[in-house]
Amino acid sequence: MPILEVQDLSVSFVQYTKGLRQKKVQAITSLDITMHEGEILAVVGSSGSGKSLLAHAILGILPSNARVSGTINYSGDELTPVRQASLRGREIALVPQSVNYLDPLMSVGAQVRTSVHNDNPVEVQKKIFERYHLDPDLDKKYPFQLSGGMARRTLVSMAMVSGAKLIIADEPTPGLDSIVIKEALSNFRELADHGCAVMMITHDLGSALQIADKIAIFYAGTTVEVAPVKDFFGRGEKLRHPYTKALWRALPQNEFVPIPGSQPLPNTLPSGCLFEPRCETATRECSLKQPKIQEIRGGMVRCIHAT
């Protein structure tokens, strides 16, 4: 049984334009992902593709003007707002994107201790600091006294000590050097090997491929493909969606050749397939309606021409 199942999730925001007039901005159109225990799923997409919103929707921490539809199931049951409130920070933990999520007025050690639920907080905190090469003196330091790398390790250690079964890491790697990245990635691998499910949200396909088991590619608020890591090789012949292929081929270690154009903004979404305006293989049919996600060769894809 999957630990997390997201089906046809959509998120829109109601915004006031002028006076009492409202407009609806469609941020996520249709997201589908499935996660199992012991598995690392990397969610890859450019900024504005809906990656972080997915994390916030799972945790139930979207702002109050958000309208959500679709289903999110956790351990087989629907994830209602009440369940979200009781599970977050305990069974579902977030490693936030920005180090600004640390409380600036609380010492780092104390913050880590608040995340410990089933054990002696002082001892657990000491142990985890040792494991992450955080100096024991850091315990009494405040976030502004930490380097970027240390702050990030603090955020990761908070998720580790919470004993969560599902860990959502939002962009854990940018700006870190390769040694620290390797360390952070191996921490996630270790968590997964101990039975956790880890969702790693990133815009960096290269680092996602280093640790993940499966890659979910997001584009303009839709899941366009879910593919096992082994399908990423050569010129991307085994990949299912034209956007995934383009992303793979644009990596500096591959061909470094970009496709033209950019991802559409939420208020200017095309009526058919969202990738159609940039797609080389698009036909007239593609512009008529949005394709449904379908299973092909052990992966998922949202393209009517996929084989």
Place this chain on the structure above:
Amino acid sequence: MQLETRNIGFRYPKGPWVFQGVDLVIKPGEIVGLIGPSGCGKSTLGRILAGYEIPNEGNIIIQDSLQSVSHSSSVQLVFQHPEKAVNPRWKMEDILNEGWHPDDKLLSSLGIEKEWLHRWPHELSGGELQRFCIARSLGPNTRFLIADEMTTMLDAITQAQIMHAVLKIAQKRELGMLIISHEWHLIQRLCNRVVQWDPKKLNFYETGFTKAYEQFA
């Protein structure tokens, strides 16, 4: 005309030396990669080259004349987070034209669309904003461009789009570039030479690609 540092050292007030004795040369039309672990002073060196910081010792030499303080217009710096480098209360048109007036040809070569000029910074994506930051840095006096993690926050397609555009311009105008990045594959793909951090000597030194790869990637 080349950009050269002679024996540069930098420390924050009352702090230990960040680095000392840095000698670096960037020739026109040359692309140099700068690598090292986080916190080693790569960005600080970039800021010194662009005139945002003044070194405690040593000189920066451009155009065969000693200039240790003001040389800002010929060396330009592009930062990692474009959204932090633009005024959120200005329209894109004003941000773009603050320093000089980029012509239509430059804008189209960077893939900037006319329609974006009337938007606010928050109405553009990171990749779109970064194109503006690059355009405004490429004024007529610019001879050297420092790219400090310029495409780190962007997806691979946008990164390739922007880098191809910048390289084309740099080649045409014979700009010298320093690329500061954690991404080894990008450095390897773009750079003619690579300069690496030496933790023992607190210094940067030139190294071969193979050697840098062994230690770094």
